[in-house]
Amino acid sequence: MNVRKVRPLKDPRTKPTFQPAFMPLCDFDDPPTSSPLGRNDSIRFEFLSVYYELNATSAQLLAIDQGRSSESRRSQVQARIEKLSLLRDRLEDQYAPLGIIAEPEVQEGFVVNLSFTFPDESRWLREQKRTVNWQANLSFSPPPTEDVKEKESGR
Numbered sequence: 053m054n055v056r057k058v059r060p061l062k063d064p065r066t067k068p069t070f071q072p073a074f075m076p077l078c079d080f081d082d083p084p085t086s087s088p089l090g091r092n093d094s095i096r097f098e099f100l101s102v103y104y105e106l107n108a109t110s111a112q113l114l115a116i117d118q119g120r121s122s123e124s125r126r127s128q129v130q131a132r133i134e135k136l137s138l139l140r141d142r143l144e145d146q147y148a149p150l151g152i153i154a155e156p157e158v159q160e161g162f163v164v165n166l167s168f169t170f171p172d173e174s175r176w177l178r179e180q181k182r183t184v185n186w187q188a189n190l191s192f193s194p195p196p197t198e199d200v201k202e203k204e205s206g207r
Contacts, residue, residue, distance in 0.1 A: 061098070061102060063097075071108060074107035076156070076163045078165075079167055080165055095147060103163045116129060154167075
């Protein structure tokens with residue numbers, strides 16, 4: 053399957069309309085900076101940006117459902133949610149073959165945390181890196197032959 057690379061969204065925190073309540077936590081911690089240093093943080097940020105937009109757009113849909121907007125506006129917001137969901141799915145398709153998984157934790161319809169799995173950050177890999185290679189030189193003497201046994205026993 054040939055997966056097309058997804059173009060990342062802009063940092064939602066730079067927008068004047070940014071609402072921190074819609075930004076999910078990242079592994080139960082603050083999201084990475086807007087200029088991530090490493091590959092894994094860049095990938096985290098791609099997912100967090102999409103989920104932020106999904107949360108913010110879902111909140112708009114909730115407000116519409118409470119009777120604060122027109123039906124045409126509702127259709128626009130639903131179309132935006134569908135577009136963002138496809139973007140999220142493409143991100144998952146792009147990174148899943150590499151063993152990278154973003155698992156959302158949802159509360160009351162909003163993603164509040166994303167837990168990430170990266171092969172190069174796994175507990176197993178960390179344990180393997182900590183494992184010390186031990187080396188030893190062992191030498192064994194061959195077992196004595198019958199002639200040596202007879203001489204030692206004094207026969």
